[in-house]
Amino acid sequence: MDIATQTEIILRGAGYETWPWTGVTPAVICFENAALIGFVHVFSSADELLARWEAAQQTVLSRHSAVLRAAGAKAWNVYSVFLAEEQAPTQQRAVERIEENFVLTRKIARAGVRTQDDVERALLPLTAIKAQPILSDTDFQDRLRARLKDVSADVLTAFLAATSAEEVAKILAEKP
Amino acid sequence: MKLDFVEVCGFRGFREKVRVNFGSGFTVITGRNGVGKSTLCDAVEFALTGSIDKYAVEKAAQESLNDYLWWRGKGKPSNHYVTASFKRDDGETFAITRTRKSGADKTTAQIETALCHSMRPDDAIRQLCRTSIIRDEWIAALSLDLSETERFELVRSALGPVQGIDFSVKAKAVLKAIETAHTVRQNAYISARTQLTNALTQLSEAKEAITRAGDVSAAMQMLAAAIPDGPEELVARLAAGRAALTEGRARIGAMGEAIAQGREVLALRRAYDAPDAVQKREAARVHVEAATKSKLEAERVAADAERGLQLEERGNAIAASLAAIIEHGEKLGRHDEHCPLCAASRTNAEFAAGLALARRRMEALASGVAVARQRAIAARESLRRATAELEQAQGVYTAFESEQSRLTGREQAHIETFERHGLEFRFVRDPDGLEHHLAAERDRLINLERALLTLEVSQSISKLASLEDRIAAFRKEADAAAAQVENSEEALATAKAIDRGVRSISGEIIDERLAQISPLLNELYQRLRPHYDWRSIEYSIRGDVRRFLSLKVGDGLNPQFIFSSGQRRAAGLAFLLSVHLARAWTPWRTLLLDDPVQHIDDFRALHLIEVLAAFRLDGRQIVCAIEDPALAELLCRRLLSTSDAIGKRYEIDIGQDGATTIVSDMEIPPMPTGVLRSRSEIQSVGL
Numbered sequence: 001m002d003i004a005t006q007t008e009i010i011l012r013g014a015g016y017e018t019w020p021w022t023g024v025t026p027a028v029i030c031f032e033n034a035a036l037i038g039f040v041h042v043f044s045s046a047d048e049l050l051a052r053w054e055a056a057q058q059t060v061l062s063r064h065s066a067v068l069r070a071a072g073a074k075a076w077n078v079y080s081v082f083l084a085e086e087q088a089p090t091q092q093r094a095v096e097r098i099e100e101n102f103v104l105t106r107k108i109a110r111a112g113v114r115t116q117d118d119v120e121r122a123l124l125p126l127t128a129i130k131a132q133p134i135l136s137d138t139d140f141q142d143r144l145r146a147r148l149k150d151v152s153a154d155v156l157t158a159f160l161a162a163t164s165a166e167e168v169a170k171i172l173a174e175k176p
Numbered sequence: 177m178k179l180d181f182v183e184v185c186g187f188r189g190f191r192e193k194v195r196v197n198f199g200s201g202f203t204v205i206t207g208r209n210g211v212g213k214s215t216l217c218d219a220v221e222f223a224l225t226g227s228i229d230k231y232a233v234e235k236a237a238q239e240s241l242n243d244y245l246w247w248r249g250k251g252k253p254s255n256h257y258v259t260a261s262f263k264r265d266d267g268e269t270f271a272i273t274r275t276r277k278s279g280a281d282k283t284t285a286q287i288e289t290a291l292c293h294s295m296r297p298d299d300a301i302r303q304l305c306r307t308s309i310i311r312d313e314w315i316a317a318l319s320l321d322l323s324e325t326e327r328f329e330l331v332r333s334a335l336g337p338v339q340g341i342d343f344s345v346k347a348k349a350v351l352k353a354i355e356t357a358h359t360v361r362q363n364a365y366i367s368a369r370t371q372l373t374n375a376l377t378q379l380s381e382a383k384e385a386i387t388r389a390g391d392v393s394a395a396m397q398m399l400a401a402a403i404p405d406g407p408e409e410l411v412a413r414l415a416a417g418r419a420a421l422t423e424g425r426a427r428i429g430a431m432g433e434a435i436a437q438g439r440e441v442l443a444l445r446r447a448y449d450a451p452d453a454v455q456k457r458e459a460a461r462v463h464v465e466a467a468t469k470s471k472l473e474a475e476r477v478a479a480d481a482e483r484g485l486q487l488e489e490r491g492n493a494i495a496a497s498l499a500a501i502i503e504h505g506e507k508l509g510r511h512d513e514h515c516p517l518c519a520a521s522r523t524n525a526e527f528a529a530g531l532a533l534a535r536r537r538m539e540a541l542a543s544g545v546a547v548a549r550q551r552a553i554a555a556r557e558s559l560r561r562a563t564a565e566l567e568q569a570q571g572v573y574t575a576f577e578s579e580q581s582r583l584t585g586r587e588q589a590h591i592e593t594f595e596r597h598g599l600e601f602r603f604v605r606d607p608d609g610l611e612h613h614l615a616a617e618r619d620r621l622i623n624l625e626r627a628l629l630t631l632e633v634s635q636s637i638s639k640l641a642s643l644e645d646r647i648a649a650f651r652k653e654a655d656a657a658a659a660q661v662e663n664s665e666e667a668l669a670t671a672k673a674i675d676r677g678v679r680s681i682s683g684e685i686i687d688e689r690l691a692q693i694s695p696l697l698n699e700l701y702q703r704l705r706p707h708y709d710w711r712s713i714e715y716s717i718r719g720d721v722r723r724f725l726s727l728k729v730g731d732g733l734n735p736q737f738i739f740s741s742g743q744r745r746a747a748g749l750a751f752l753l754s755v756h757l758a759r760a761w762t763p764w765r766t767l768l769l770d771d772p773v774q775h776i777d778d779f780r781a782l783h784l785i786e787v788l789a790a791f792r793l794d795g796r797q798i799v800c801a802i803e804d805p806a807l808a809e810l811l812c813r814r815l816l817s818t819s820d821a822i823g824k825r826y827e828i829d830i831g832q833d834g835a836t837t838i839v840s841d842m843e844i845p846p847m848p849t850g851v852l853r854s855r856s857e858i859q860s861v862g863l
Contacts, residue, residue: 014793015793017850017853019853030852030853032849032850032851032852032853033849034816034818034846034847034849035789035813035814035815035816035817035847037851037852064852067851067852068852070851071847071848071851071852072847072848073813073847074813074847074848074851076813077813077814077847093708096708099779100779102778102782106782121702124699124702124703124790125703125783125786125790126786127790127793128790128793128794129696129699129700129757129790129791129793129794130699131693131695131696131698131699132696133689133692133693133695133696133757133758133760140343140681140682140685143681143684144343144677144678144681147677147680147681148673148674148677150670150673151670151673151674155670155674156674159343159346159347159350159674160343165346165349165350165352165353166349166353168346168350168353169349169350169353169354169357169667169671170353172350172354172667172670172671173354173357173663173664173667174663
């Protein structure tokens with residue numbers, strides 16, 4: 001999976017502008033919306049991530065320092081995203097501990113990013129709420145009809161209509 | 177719909193009028209502890225419900241929350257009211273003003289209509305407040321710390337009603353109506369069956385009686401003999417026969433009583449008239465007469481003795497006087513040769529002879545009294561003995577007389593028994609004769625009863641046909657009632673099936689709705705990341721009648737017991753925010769948080785702020801009261817502020833007068849857009 005591309009897809013879907021900055025290799029994905037600015041760094045391994053994240057961050061920030069200085073308060077909302085595809089269970093905790101470092105930027109650091117879901121999960125702090133429960137009652141009557149196949153249609157229709165309970169009981173008593 | 181403004185005056189710590197215009201994007205309220213940040217959340221709730229739900233203790237020391245709703249500090253506010261205003265997406269506003277004096281200017285129904293859709297839960301405004309205002313003190317209490325059933329109820333009611341609930345009520349009403357009808361039909365069936373079995377019993381009895389019936393003509397003769405002057409008509413004659421039978425039975429009872437009584441009286445009489453008894457009574461009588469005579473004689477002797485004693489006692493008194501005279505005469509001697517007593521001329525010899533004579537007489541008089549006293553004592557003793565003997569003889573004789581009197585009484589009572597029951601007097605002294613008579617009478621009554629039975633059976637033969645007709649009718653009636661019962665049993669089964677189906681589908685829909693919000697909870701949980709190892713949380717619903725909603729992390733672990741306080745709060749926030757977002761029954765899109773980051777570390781506080789930023793991206797309005805100025809600053813930067821949905825920041829404090837005042841009120845301008853790309857491109861070009 002191309003993490004960089006998937007990141008751009010997801011961020012664009014979340015309303016961000018994204019573009020690559022090719023000043024380094026691999027390219028850094030830059031993103032921005034009305035409130036945030038950020039950079040996505042992709043590493044070849046968890047070890048590389050742990051070894052290079054700080055330098056990579058420094059490089060990008062230095063190159064964009066003028067822009068960030070001009071961004072005013074928005075410059076405080078800079079995210080550095082460090083991702084690596086390699087599954088590294090023993091290093092996962094060390095990788096994620098990077099997030100507890102608040103110097104210069106807010107950091108998102110993950111190893112084992114192998115699927116689109118992993119990318120989505122990593123970028124949750126940047127995106128709107130994804131899960132939207134849709135609660136509907138429309139199928140209640142259909143479900144009741146399907147459930148009560150042995151009950152006569154007339155009785156069910158009366159029950160589901162505005163017919164009073166007494167009237168339904170009368171119909172039932174006459175032809176159950 | 178969003179929160180437009182809150183205006184308070186004389187409410188809690190606000191003495192004078194203060195109005196907070198909320199940014200339609202977000203509003204961050206900062207200030208130290210106790211300056212009144214929470215009061216602004218309270219004001220919204222109070223305007224909506226007329227109360228504040230956050231206090232667990234409703235009363236303390238005779239005071240309640242109501243005593244503390246309005247300003248109690250120094251000085252007098254110009255007014256006491258709270259106004260909360262809401263603005264719909266089309267710009268129309270809806271304001272509720274609640275004053276101390278006259279309450280709210282809107283009814284609960286008006287408030288519900290404005291803030292909720294038509295399908296809304298019970299007690300909708302309270303539900304709205306509980307799910308819109310998240311207070312620090314309730315985060316854990318209303319989520320992880322709830323019991324599983326309470327948690328299920330909280331989520332179920334927050335999600336709003338399902339259509340099935342209406343049908344559930346209706347299904348129950350149908351079931352109840354059918355049950356009532358079924359009971360009526362069952363009773364009708366039981367009644368019809370009872371009538372049928374009774375009639376069948378009568379028929380069986382009548383048929384059996386017919387087989388036992390005897391000669392009708394002989395029975396008629398018997399009846400005629402029993403009631404010679406009876407009526408001609410058979411039914412009346414049978415009735416008269418029954419009456420005669422009853423009377424005869426009563427008389428037989430009386431005869432039995434008279435026989436027993438007669439035998440007892442006769443035995444007593446025989447014993448009384450027995451020769452030795454007669455002899456004893458005669459001896460007693462003779463004894464009384466003899467004793468009477470003896471007593472009279474003893475009385476006479478005693479009287480004589482008493483009289484003799486009296487005489488002797490008088491003589492004894494004379495002797496005493498004579499002794500005195502003799503003594504004086506001896507002392508005086510003759511007086512001039514004369515007796516000093518009678519002055520007769522006496523010689524010494526004559527005088528001495530006179531004294532000796534007087535002495536002899538005196539001795540004779542004195543000696544008689546002792547004898548007379550002995551005689552009197554003996555006579556009295558004889559009289560006492562004679563009297564005692566008479567009394568004893570009279571006692572014996574009186575006992576015989578009483579016995580006779582009792583016997584006479586019994587005999588009289590026996591006669592009265594005969595009179596009372598109209599028994600023949602010839603049997604008064606003949607109980608054996610009466611017994612023979614009783615036996616004959618009993619035989620007569622048995623024959624009469626048999627005759628009556630025979631005649632009654634002959635009557636019932638004619639009734640058999642009509643009885644059989646009635647049985648046919650009852651059987652038809654019972655069959656119809658059985659069919660009705662069968663019908664209603666089927667109806668009952670169907671009604672139960674409907675009720676079960678409605679309940680089951682309603683439950684399933686609730687479960688499905690809960691399942692639908694499970695990913696939402698999980699997403700919020702993942703965003704808030706309460707725990708490093710357990711990255712996801714699962715809903716689990718169980719129970720049929722009582723429903724349980726449990727939250728599990730990892731391998732079925734209960735976070736309630738393994739999370740730290742801060743982690744529980746973070747997980748609780750995920751739960752409460754998921755409930756808030758899952759409500760489909762309100763157009764109000766404002767989330768109010770009252771100091772939500774207490775006891776949460778900076779890292780998790782940052783996650784919460786990012787979650788709130790995600791809410792903002794969805795166009796929701798955030799109102800957050802927070803103490804930490806740095807976090808307030810972060811919130812203002814991180815939450816989206818646009819020209820259409822601006823952000824605001826209020827700082828409040830306690831003024832010189834002790835009341836809460838707004839220290840600063842500033843709009844958070846939108847961030848510049850496209851700065852990084854345009855400039856970096858320029859920069860890139862520059863490179």
